Amino acid sequence: MKKISLSRKLLTKVLTIYIGLTVVITAVQIVSEYYLAKNHIENELKTLQKTFSGSLTRAIWELNVQQSSTIATGLLAMPSIEGVILRDESNEIITKLGQIIDGVEIPIEPGDEQILINKGNVEIFGYVYPLIFEFSGRPIQVGDVTLFSSSNIVIERIEVALYLLVFKALLITTILFIIILVTFKRLLSQPLYELTEQIENFDIERLEQSKIELGLVDQNELVVLQDAYNSLLDRIAGYSKQLENAHKDLIEANNKLDDQNLMLEQEVAKKTANLSRVMLDLESQKKELEKSQKELKAGMNVKNKAEEALMGKHKELEQSMEELKSAQVQLVESEKMASLGGLVAGIAHDVNTPIGISVTASSYLTEQIKVINEKYQDKTLSPKSLERFINEANESIKLITTNLKRASDLVASFKQIAVDQASEAIRNIELHNYTHDIVNSLKPHLKKTQHTIEISCPKDLNMRCPAGAISQIFTNLIMNSLIHGFEKMRQGQIKIAITEEADETVKIVYRDNGKGVSRDVLSKLFDPFFTTKREKGGSGLGTHITYNLVKQTLHGQLVAESELGHGLTYIITIPKVTPVEQDVL
Structure with missing residues (x-):
């Protein structure tokens, strides 16, 4: 512990x-x-x-x-x-x-x-x-x-x-030390100890038993965190069940495809044998032309039936492919929601810090009000005591206001990014501020590292597009750099350069100074389910989702450039206004 x-x-x-x-x-x-x-x-x-x-x-x-x-x-x-x-x-x-x-x-x-x-x-x-x-x-x-x-x-x-x-x-x-010590222990230390102990008992196989129950009466921030954590476990359980069902459907579709291929091979082999036998019969029985013709017609009838059977198998194969595509879409959505879940966990921790400071300042101010009220009731309130109380009250209110504003800014940035990632609606965005909001929402993943992100973007660059696609693209690229590119690195650097082109398009150059990839890996970078972290839980869908978002959702172009040991560069070109008749991934 x-x-x-x-x-x-x-x-x-x-x-x-x-x-x-x-x-x-x-x-x-x-x-x-x-x-x-x-x-x-x-x-x-x-x-x-x-x-x-x-x-x-x-x-x-x-x-x-x-x-x-x-x-x-x-x-x-x-x-x-x-x-x-x-x-x-x-x-x-x-x-x-x-x-x-x-x-x-x-x-x-x-x-x-x-x-x-x-x-x-x-x-x-x-x-x-x-x-x-x-x-x-x-x-x-x-x-x-x-x-x-x-x-x-x-x-x-x-x-x-x-x-x-x-x-x-x-x-x-x-007296103040005793009061603050008791208050801290009852309102902060003991609940935090219980919260940490219950979270450490988390078991992925027993999600329902892993839920947090603090037993607090007051509806404070720890109760909100408890409810958010339990809600996240419920959503994870739902996503796990959906993923399990999709996996079962995929296995069943693969089995059906194997059966159909085997039956098709048997039918082709059978018909080939029949045709060979017919040809031998034709050569050996030239004199019996009428009989051979009848046998040939019979063979043709058999062939037609085989072709009809083959067409039926082909339709079944197409249906199996549709089921595979549906399973792939479900896996992609699961990947998106897993990314959103990580974002929720990180932002919840960062919001808890300023809120905790505000609660502490509020508790201290409450105690000072009690003290000044007792002095007022006892008629022992001096001008110096009143002046000291006013100064301390102003400092406490300033501390509460500053930290609540900080928490509000974090929640506002997270709220817009989270809503956009869960929505496919087209709206107007100011790309400079929106890009900074995305990076702010990922700061929980950066704050324990020395990695830096530099953004160069005109402040008056406006776009009309699915904002969730932009957020998902930058999130996937940055997380790939943190997980893959900056592995075993202390000070990684990411540079994002955004410019407006003359043909009403926006060019985004994303570059990191990580370890890069080889040419062989670069050729498979956007393939679905391709990952170099399979043994560590990688799904191989991050770059594939990014590629589909750029190509299909935003109707743009995506090119990757890299050399082993010299970082990775993505060059993205997308229209400023996304066509309404797009196919959303």
């Missing part, structure tokens, strides 16, 4: 993105709290300066050093102040207090308002305030005071808030 890692990868990516965003947002909040606290301390320093500037100014004016030192000591006792420098009018230091500025040379130049220095891992910031004394109505600066604080004070102010932020982020992340 192979491990199903899709849900694990989705869960890992979602949680990685969320944890990354949580770390970034938490870091931004921490930095914001730090600078808010620092700004608050700056305001406190300014307030304290205004409070004590008057008494400090008077003490310095009166040359009362003891009083100014006492006031500076009182300032240092404030929780937000870790250092004080008091200078006189000649910039001489009167008092320097505070352990944090001990041993640190602090240059204070005239006109400085803010000082920023680093002491180890601690950031020290200070603010210089001039001390102005009014004498006789004239302001005189008697000195200045510098108040210092540090990042340690800021961190002490926000320490509790930091712990709460980290705890909140860890709690929300843990």
Whole structure:
């Protein structure tokens, strides 16, 4: 049993993105709290300066050093102040207090308002305030005071808030992880495990027992995939039964043909012996002319009867040939439907991926709506939470829209190609876009390889033809290149060049750089039931169907060119408008 890692990868990516965003947002909040606290301390320093500037100014004016030192000591006792420098009018230091500025040379130049220095891992910031004394109505600066604080004070102010932020982020992340893990396991991991296990038990001989039964109540995409898979098994069973009946009819027709050939040989041998005997009798009994004539007439009567019998056998032989042709047509239709079945399986897998991503984003958005609703009901909804929810909701909706559009484009391309391959109706097509749609429908066969397809076609080239024939031709040619031409190759290249000719025809040159075929194989390339992959399940009808579609359905010409080891080239010439009175294969 192979491990199903899709849900694990989705869960890992979602949680990685969320944890990354949580770390970034938490870091931004921490930095914001730090600078808010620092700004608050700056305001406190300014307030304290205004409070004590008057008494400090008077003490310095009166040359009362003891009083100014006492006031500076009182300032240092404030929780937000870790250092004080008091200078006189000649910039001489009167008092320097505070352990944090001990041993640190602090240059204070005239006109400085803010000082920023680093002491180890601690950031020290200070603010210089001039001390102005009014004498006789004239302001005189008697000195200045510098108040210092540090990042340690800021961190002490926000320490509790930091712990709460980290705890909140860890709690929300843990709860979200548990919710997403349970949801992923119930809605994706377990159903995918059951789906894979039941598909691995597929048995071609027991199609009815190989059907999938997931037991899901919700009508989600996995249920749609289950129904599509079971429907495909029903169609395969029907096609197998039709193929078996056609095979039986073919064997019965071959047996009848062998019997008729044996009877015909016996009749011819018998009549030949009679004629020889008659000739011998004529030569040996010349004298008995009348008797010989009667015997000759009798022989002629026998011959006429033999000819009549031969004509009857000939009609039976023609009927057998018609039955063979009918069996061939049924085999061709089976080949077409088998190709369509492969297309369905590939496109179903590719559509499942964007739909699964959309379901995941929708589930995440639902959980966020519940969280925001609970905060709203509890009246704990903050503007930041609402803004974060709106951003996450926009990202989720964008993810859902992008992936649903991708799934819609895949289904639209597949729908047109599948309808065309099952229909023989004539309609107008724009060949440039239609060719790209065909290639898009085959991408499930290409995505695990490094093969490339290049298309060169005028954008205004319109045709009126059976679109299903065009789709079947390109599908057969591309699949033949992938299966036969690019066998054991890593990087195959297919080039399709489409041009409009002057005689109202369209020329298509299909070329691959595969291993090519020999001249002997090239001469049998379009023969029915000819294949080099018979032992691996090849039917030998792909190129034969393509040849009939070009010649009979589209009334065109098809030529193949190849050399062993130098790729294979098909040159197709078809009219832009297919005649209405065509015989459709």
